[in-house]
Amino acid sequence: MNPETKPHRAGFVSIIGKPNVGKSTLMNALVGERLSIVTSKAQTTRHRILGILNGDDFQLIYSDTPGIIQPKYELHNAMMSFVYSSLEDADVVLFVTDIYEKHDEEPVVERLRKMVDTPIILLVNKIDQAEQADVEAKLAYWKEQLPNAAEVLPISALNAFGTERVLEMVLERLPIHPAYYPKDELTDKPERFFAAEMVREKIFKLYKKEIPYSCEVVIEEFKEEDAIIRIRGIIYVERSSQKGIVIGQGGEALKKVGTWAREEMEKFFLKKVFLELHVKVNENWRTDAKALSRFGYQS
Ligand code: GDP
Ligand code: K
Ligand code: MG
Numbered sequence: 001m002n003p004e005t006k007p008h009r010a011g012f013v014s015i016i017g018k019p020n021v022g023k024s025t026l027m028n029a030l031v032g033e034r035l036s037i038v039t040s041k042a043q044t045t046r047h048r049i050l051g052i053l054n055g056d057d058f059q060l061i062y063s064d065t066p067g068i069i070q071p072k073y074e075l076h077n078a079m080m081s082f083v084y085s086s087l088e089d090a091d092v093v094l095f096v097t098d099i100y101e102k103h104d105e106e107p108v109v110e111r112l113r114k115m116v117d118t119p120i121i122l123l124v125n126k127i128d129q130a131e132q133a134d135v136e137a138k139l140a141y142w143k144e145q146l147p148n149a150a151e152v153l154p155i156s157a158l159n160a161f162g163t164e165r166v167l168e169m170v171l172e173r174l175p176i177h178p179a180y181y182p183k184d185e186l187t188d189k190p191e192r193f194f195a196a197e198m199v200r201e202k203i204f205k206l207y208k209k210e211i212p213y214s215c216e217v218v219i220e221e222f223k224e225e226d227a228i229i230r231i232r233g234i235i236y237v238e239r240s241s242q243k244g245i246v247i248g249q250g251g252e253a254l255k256k257v258g259t260w261a262r263e264e265m266e267k268f269f270l271k272k273v274f275l276e277l278h279v280k281v282n283e284n285w286r287t288d289a290k291a292l293s294r295f296g297y298q299s
Contacts (some may be wrong), residue, residue, distance in 0.1 A: 008057050009058045010061075011061065011091030012061045012089055012092075013061065013062050013090060013091065013094060014152055015094045017095060017096035018101065021098040022125040022158070023096050025158055026163065027062055029158075029163040030051075052181060058174060059181065060179060061181070063089075063090075087112075090118055091118065092119050092174065093115070093119070093120045093121070094123060095146075098124065112149075116148065118152055119173045120146065120148065121169050122149040122151065123155050123166065124139060124152070124153070125155050125157050127162075135154050143165055150169075150173065166258045181193070182273060191224075191269070193224045196218065197217075198261045199235070200217050201260045202261045203217070203246075205260075207246065207258055210243060211237075211288075215237055215242075220232045220233045227271075228271065228272045228273065230276075231274065232275075234278050235277060236280055238283055247279055257277065258276075261277075262274075
């Protein structure tokens with residue numbers, strides 16, 4: 001064992017904040033500086049996972065969220081519950097504010113105040129547009145508003161000022177953990193990967209014993225249209241007896257997997273999802289399908 005070897009760190013970093021404070025710009029700055037592997041740029045903030053940054057000894061999974069807004073409609077409520085659930089999953093929270101942000105009691109600040117286990121790094125963005133005294137006043141204000149914040153930092157995401165330090169602060173606080181996602185394989189179309197993971201997770205919850213371990217999920221089609229995402233997934237099992245179990249009496253079991261996974265996908269992608277699932281026997285999936293689902297993303 002080489003004592004110099006740094007432990008591997010990995011975790012989920014939630015970037016939250018009101019619309020237009022600069023969350024996406026920050027994400028790009030953070031990822032752009034160390035362009036190792038970035039997920040599809042085509043994703044927008046409707047989506048939850050924005051970027052995965054891999055280093056030799058770390059994997060940082062950024063999730064962006066729709067901006068924090070006062071819920072006015074049902075959709076907004078759904079979006080906000082999304083923000084909150086991303087807080088719960090986070091290992092580190094990046095709470096982005098900007099120098100224009102008004103003093104108002106946001107429900108999200110209250111929520112953040114109650115978070116004790118998750119480090120919160122509060123960023124005051126767009127300092128390029130303010131006098132130093134105003135920036136300092138803002139920093140003081142936020143330290144008072146959110147005393148549990150681990151750090152309160154001034155940045156300019158647009159100019160990548162302070163963003164290197166943000167990355168250091170985040171890495172310092174990431175848990176020691178192996179990579180969650182294959183490091184060299186997640187180059188584009190990550191949506192498929194996460195869709196497959198959602199199906200897999202439901203399989204793990206709904207079936208017993210060896211079944212979950214015998215299943216592999218391949219997303220054969222992922223078509224995003226204006227109003228709907230069409231997803232076709234294949235669940236590969238190793239034996240035909242397992243196929244019967246996965247499908248269940250009259251297809252009931254598979255239907256449950258599908259409904260549950262679809263609901264989760266709709267929350268994740270914030271779009272209506274049409275999910276079609278098929279079960280196929282493939283004795284060699286461990287060598288074939290797995291590689292396919294991780295790499296190939298055929299079609
Ligand atoms: P989001 O809605 O929080 O994701 O915000 P965006 O990243 O889309 O940024 C909203 C606007 O603020 C865009 O016009 C950005 O160019 C601008 N912006 C972001 N960061 C900065 C910054 O550090 N300085 C300045 N002046 N503008 C910024
Ligand atoms: K925006
Ligand atoms: Mg954005």
